[in-house]
Amino acid sequence: MWVKEAGVMIPFRLLAFCLLGVVAMVATGCAGKTGKAEPPGLSDVRPVADQTPAPVPSSQPSAPPDEPLDPFARADEGNGDEYDPWEPVNANIFEFNLKVDRYVLKPVAKGYDFILPDVVQVGVSNIFSNLRFTPRFLNNVFQGKLKGAGIEVGRFLINSTVGLAGFFDVATKIDLVTPEEDLGQTLGFYGVKPGPYLVLPLLQPFTVRDFVGYVGDVFLNPINWLVVPIIEVDNVPSVIEHKDRTTSSIIQLGARVGEIVNERSRNLQKYQGVEEATLDLYTAVRNAYLQKRGQAVRE
CATH class of the missing domain: 1.20.1270 (Substrate Binding Domain Of Dnak; Chain:A; Domain 2)
Incomplete structure (x- = not known):
């Protein structure tokens, strides 16, 4: 299903995905820590240090019980103080992503690596x-x-x-x-705070700011509206006709799956080593991601 807004045709799936992010932004933060989380294995999760990072005391901003959590309340960038008020939900999604990788993506990547x-x-x-x-x-x-x-x-x-x-x-x-x-770094360059750490099904880790940037970069790439359109702009031609939405969707999905399998195949041994060497990969991946993104913004 497609929705037309201000002369632009946007796939309903993309709108729903964005709305999911907005709902996550305004949801009330969940306090507290979880127990040990299973390691992730999705191709978008980058390898982390071999040692489990030391726990960091929480200094998350408090809010009245009835006041929604400000998704951009985080004031510091990459100072080692991880802001993860949604950790219980994030950890469960993290474990789901791990199982998808372990039982679906990794076997496919091994076959891909054997052939190519x-x-x-x-x-x-x-x-x-x-x-x-x-x-x-x-x-x-x-x-x-x-x-x-x-x-x-x-x-x-x-x-x-x-x-x-x-x-x-x-x-x-x-x-x-x-x-x-990327757009997440651009938002950080202009002072937008990272917001809470966010884990979504079948995707890489984000902060709220980086998720907004991720969606924005989809719109900034002309391939998505000039070549294989998932975004329709009035009076702008494309290589594949806008009305041929099935073909566009199949090509986009196939390309994305192909890229994920290819990247997973290139990192089979590296990811295996990370999983075996780190006890609490949820914390390790989160800390490594936040530190890496903080450094990218500062550069």
Whole structure:
């Protein structure tokens, strides 16, 4: 089902997903700690340190019982004080994601890894990265990082031509690199606080701010409305016709699943080592993610 708003056709599924995030933002925070959580294994969860991080005393802001939690109340960025008022729910979703990875994604990734050599897997990863050039470029511009924006343009042109549509990352080989920017980092650059830590089914970890940025980057990528449209803009043509929504949905879903399987396949041994070496992976992954994102905003 599609919904039309201000001349833009937006898939009902995407609206529902965004509304889920909004509901999570205004939900009342759940205090308290959970027990030991099982380790995650989704491809979007990045490896963490081998040692379990030491528990951090909670200093979460308190609010009157009837007052909704402010999703952007967090004042500090990456200071080691993790803000996780929804931990009981997050931990349960985290365990669900782990089981999906263990019983579905990991076996598929093993078969994928057996069939395709490493050089092909790296090339596929490079292609997907190259296709996300536009959001990275725009977020450099939004933050006034014109040098970074210029480097992104150079990387895209070189990798799209000499690198055969991005299969080979030639730009990195000639040291044309810059930190990747996204809308979550842009919001942080302008002072928007991270908000609570958030775990959603079948997705990577977020903060509320980063989830808003994640959805925003979908709209910033012209592939989603010029090539394989999941967003319809009046009087703007696309490679696949807007009315052919089934084809667009199948291609988008297939591409996303393919990217996830490819990335999981590239990290089979690394993830296995992390799971075996860390006792409390929920805490470890959360802390590593928040520290990494805080550093990305500061850069």
